[in-house]
Amino acid sequence: MSRTFPLLAAAAAAFTGVAVMAAHAETGAVVRPAAIVLSEFIDPAPPYPQAHASTIVELADGALAAAWFGGSGEGRPDVTIWFARRDPRHGWARPIVVADGVTPGQPRYPTWNPVLFQSPGGPLLLFYKVGPNPRAWWGMVRRSTDGGRHWGAAERLPDGILGPIKNKMAVASDGAWIAPSSREEGTPERNRWFVRMERSTDRGIHWTALPPIASPMGIEAIQPSVLHYPDGRLEIVARTRQGALAMSWSRDAGRSWSPLAAIDLPNPNAGTDAVTLADGRQLIVYNHAGHWPDRPGDGPRWPLNVALSDDGVRWRPVLTLESAPMPDGYAYPAVIQTHDGLVHVTYTWNRTRIRHVVIDPRRLK
Numbered sequence: 407m408s409r410t411f412p413l414l415a416a417a418a419a420a421f422t423g424v425a426v427m428a429a430h431a432e433t434g435a436v437v438r439p440a441a442i443v444l445s446e447f448i449d450p451a452p453p454y455p456q457a458h459a460s461t462i463v464e465l466a467d468g469a470l471a472a473a474w475f476g477g478s479g480e481g482r483p484d485v486t487i488w489f490a491r492r493d494p495r496h497g498w499a500r501p502i503v504v505a506d507g508v509t510p511g512q513p514r515y516p517t518w519n520p521v522l523f524q525s526p527g528g529p530l531l532l533f534y535k536v537g538p539n540p541r542a543w544w545g546m547v548r549r550s551t552d553g554g555r556h557w558g559a560a561e562r563l564p565d566g567i568l569g570p571i572k573n574k575m576a577v578a579s580d581g582a583w584i585a586p587s588s589r590e591e592g593t594p595e596r597n598r599w600f601v602r603m604e605r606s607t608d609r610g611i612h613w614t615a616l617p618p619i620a621s622p623m624g625i626e627a628i629q630p631s632v633l634h635y636p637d638g639r640l641e642i643v644a645r646t647r648q649g650a651l652a653m654s655w656s657r658d659a660g661r662s663w664s665p666l667a668a669i670d671l672p673n674p675n676a677g678t679d680a681v682t683l684a685d686g687r688q689l690i691v692y693n694h695a696g697h698w699p700d701r702p703g704d705g706p707r708w709p710l711n712v713a714l715s716d717d718g719v720r721w722r723p724v725l726t727l728e729s730a731p732m733p734d735g736y737a738y739p740a741v742i743q744t745h746d747g748l749v750h751v752t753y754t755w756n757r758t759r760i761r762h763v764v765i766d767p768r769r770l771k
Contacts, residue, residue, distance in 0.1 A: 441725055441769040443748060448472055448490055448498050448760045456480065457488075458737070459572065459677075460752040460760045463522035464744045465530065465553045469493055472752055473504070473520040473532060474760050483507060485516040487534050491554055498762075504557055505548060507536045518543055521570040525609065526577060530554055533569040533585075540590045541597060545569040547610070567604055567613045573679050574742065576632035578640065578659035582607050586642060588628035589618070599626035601644055605660055619654050620665040627652045627666055631680040633688050633718055641718045643680050643690060646673055647703045651692065653718065671713060671721050672696050674705025677738040683767055684743060688715040691739035691751055694723060707735025710753060714770060724770045727763060732756045743767070 438445060448460075460474040470492040477485030487505035492498045507515035518535040525531060530550040537543030545563035550556060563569055569585050576584040585604040592598050600618040619642075621627070630642035640656040642663070650668040671690070674697055680690040690713050697705040712725040728736040734757035741751045749765040 439725065441765050441767075442763060443766050444762070444764040446497070446762050447755070448474075448492075448752070448762050449488075449501050450759070452476060452488075452501070452759060454478065456485075456757050457760050458754045458757060459519045460738065460754065461520050461522045461574065461740045462742055462750055462752045462762070463524050463530070463574070464742060464750075465491075465524055467553055468745070469553065470744070470750065471522060471530070471554050472498075472760065472762070473522055473534075474752075474754075475517050475520060475534075477516070481516050481539060483514040483516055485518075487517050487520045487532070489520075489532070489554055492762075504532065504554075505534055505546065505560060509536070515543075519572050521572065521574060523570070523575040525583075528609065531575075531610065532557070533563075533575075535568065535571075539594075541592065541594075543568070564613060566615050569604065572629040572677055572738065573631040573740065576634070576640070576660070578605075579638050580607075580659045582659060583610055584632060584640070584660040585613070586630040586632050587615070588630065588644070590628060599628045599647065601627050601630050601642065601654065601663075601666070603630075603642075603660060603663065616661070616663070619663045622665050623667065624648075625652045625666045625668065629677050630654075631678065631690075632660075633680055634682045635718070636686065641688075643669065643678065643718070645675065645677055647675055649673060649697055649703075651678065651690075669719060669721065674698075674707065675703050676705070676707045676735075679739050679741045681741045681743055681749070683749070684747060685767070686716070687767070688718050689713070689741065689743075689749065689767065689770075690715070690721065691727070691741045691753070693735070693737070694726075706731070707737040708732060710736035710739065712751075712765070712770070725765070727751065727753075728755075734758075736761075 454476045457476040488501045489504040490501040520534040523531040535543040545568040583606040627644035630644040633641040655664045674695045678692040694711040710728040713721040715721040737754045739753040755761040
């Protein structure tokens with residue numbers, strides 16, 4: 407653990423004056439800053455040892471829903487997709503399994519990275535992946551017309567289409583659905599990462615995989631989030647292997663994208679998510695940490711932080727959600743803003759549970 411101290415000291419120095427939600431390493435009990443309205447585990451005592459890669463959505467009836475994968479360990483065949491609804495009066499319902507990797511006539515594979523999408527005026531969609539690993543997985547989707555109480559049959563996406571890899575879908579100004587997608591190709595020892603957005607103009611019936619986003623600086627990025635601007639521009643912010651987050655821009659409703667460039671936030675090779683707030687500010691949830699000295703391209707997944715930006719290029723840290731060192735850290739956040747103006751974040755808590763935090767963005771300065 408001694409190797410974490412320089413990184414934690416640097417993070418502390420960078421966050422002088424920023425509100426911190428301190429967590430007890432054993433119990434998860436928190437001391438909340440004013441911006442934190444609520445902090446809870448979706449399932450305090452899950453029936454599996456590991457949970458990861460959550461997604462959250464506001465449903466058509468105003469309730470919340472979340473999904474994640476859980477099982478004996480990431481990449482094992484028993485890992486399935488779990489789903490829960492949250493009623494404002496009663497809290498989170500008991501989670502249920504809504505997808506697995508069982509395919510007739512084939513070995514059972516693990517499931518990966520669910521993404522919930524409440525289509526405008528239409529069904530709730532659950533995108534997820536099935537396969538032995540991220541280099542050989544394929545995209546799947548299920549649909550629900552009653553807010554996740556019942557689900558239609560699992561459907562495989564067309565060849566070459568993976569759907570949203572980790573973060574939520576976007577709807578462009580022309581009504582097109584944009585799946586923030588990416589690829590990991592090669593072998594475990596030598597593989598290449600790149601962002602490849604996917605687009606549908608008929609509400610998910612047909613899809614087009616766009617060309618990989620150019621990266622003249624050699625930035626390898628995956629798992630983008632989509633941000634919106636009043637002039638119609640779109641921005642993606644993505645995880646990288648190069649120690650800083652990356653961005654790319656579109657001026658044509660997501661049909662084409664500018665070359666990747668770095669932004670001024672660190673990234674320890676860990677997932678992030680971002681959302682455009684109703685007041686026009688951009689908000690990101692990310693790990694404000696660098697790389698391990700002895701593991702280039704990888705670093706600690708703590709602390710877990712919130713930053714704001716007015717232009718998507720210059721970011722200012724405003725809140726630390728988690729700061730206590732954990733063996734598996736705090737990872738893979740998902741973030742949305744609901745119609746009441748509150749911001750909801752879900753994230754992996756030490757690989758064992760999914761935490762849900764509610765933030766009042768008016769209190770983020």
